[in-house]
Amino acid sequence: MKHALDKQALSQLFFDAHSYNRFTDQTVSDETIRDLYELLKWAPTSMNSQPARYVFVRSPQARERLLPALIASNAEKTRNAPLTVIVAADSVFYEHLSSQFKAYDATPMFTGNAALAESTAFRNSSLQGAYLIMAARALGLDAGAMSGFDATKVNAEFFPDSRWKANFIVNLGYGATEGGHHPRGPRLAFEQVARIE
C-alpha cells in the first residue's frame, strides 16, 4: 500500500508553491528540459492520446518572436524568464493512436468527428500542461502559467502549418527569492465547490 508523500514534498508541490513572475538568471539546461518531459509523459491522457506538444522557448531570438503576442503584463513576466513553454495541442493527434493505444482501433472515432477531436485535444493538452507544472515543481523548478496572449499570433509565428495550436504558456526557471511572486490569493471553500453524494 502506498502512503502520502512527506510534508516537505506536499509543500513543494502544493502547499507552499507559488506562480512565479520573476526568476533568477539561472538557465534551464537541455538535460532538465528532457528530464521534465520524461517525468510528465507518464501521466494519463484519454486513450493514451497525448495530444500536447511543447515548444521550449529559450533563445533571445525565439523569445523576441513570442513577446509581441502576449498581453503587456504577461510580456513583462516573460521577457526575463529563462525558459517559456508554449503548450500546444496537435490537432491531428489521433494519427499516433495506432502505435500508442492498442486496445482497439480508436482512430475512426476522431477522423469522423471533428468536434470530439477538438474537445479531446483541448481537454487532454490542458491536463498535460497541468502535469508539466506539477512535474516542474517535483524537479525543483518554479512555474508561472499564463493564458493572456493572442493565440492567432502565436500560431502564425510558431505553427505556420496550422497543425499545432497554442493552448497556454508556462514560464519556467528558478524563482527569485525577493519579489518573485505576489502574495497568494484565497481559495474557494470545499462547501462552495464540492459535494459528497
Add this chain to the structure above:
Amino acid sequence: MKHALDKQALSQLFFDAHSYNRFTDQTVSDETIRDLYELLKWAPTSMNSQPARYVFVRSPQARERLLPALIASNAEKTRNAPLTVIVAADSVFYEHLSSQFKAYDATPMFTGNAALAESTAFRNSSLQGAYLIMAARALGLDAGAMSGFDATKVNAEFFPDSRWKANFIVNLGYGATEGGHHPRGPRLAFEQVARIE
C-alpha cells in the same frame, strides 16, 4: 533553492503510477476527500478563477444514477470503485472573481464574452482535474480517469439547474494489487512532441 523530490516520490507521482480499473474494497473517508481538496486547491488557475466543481459519488444510490451515463467499459470500471469524482466546470465561475482575484476587476471580461468564459472554464477545470489526479497520487490514492460518458445525461441527472457542466470523471481508491491496471502503453518520444528554440 528547491531540489528534486526523491526517487520514491517521483515514482509514486509519475514513473510507477498507473490508471487503475479495479480497486480494493477500502472506502475513501470524508477526511481523505477533504484532504484531497485542501491539497489540490492550491494549484494555479488563470486569474485564480478556480472554475472546477466536484461531485464525490460514493453512495450506492448516487452511483446507480451515474452508471447509465457511462459507456460500457467505463461503467464496468466504475461499478465497484469506492469513489468516483465528477469533475465539472461552473459556467458562471466568474461570479467569484471579485473575492478571489483582487488585482483588478476581471468580471466584465467574462460577462461580456461567452466564448472566453467557456474556454476559460474548460481549460482551467481540466487543469484542476489533473491537479486532482496528482494530489490523489501524492496522498497515496490511485486514480483512473475517464471521458467516455454521455455528458448530457450526467448533467441532467446531477446538475439540473445547468450551471455546472461535467468535464470528465475520475475513479479514486486503493488500487487492486492483482489485475488493478493494464500494462502501460508506450509514450511519444521527446522529438515527436517537442522542440527547443
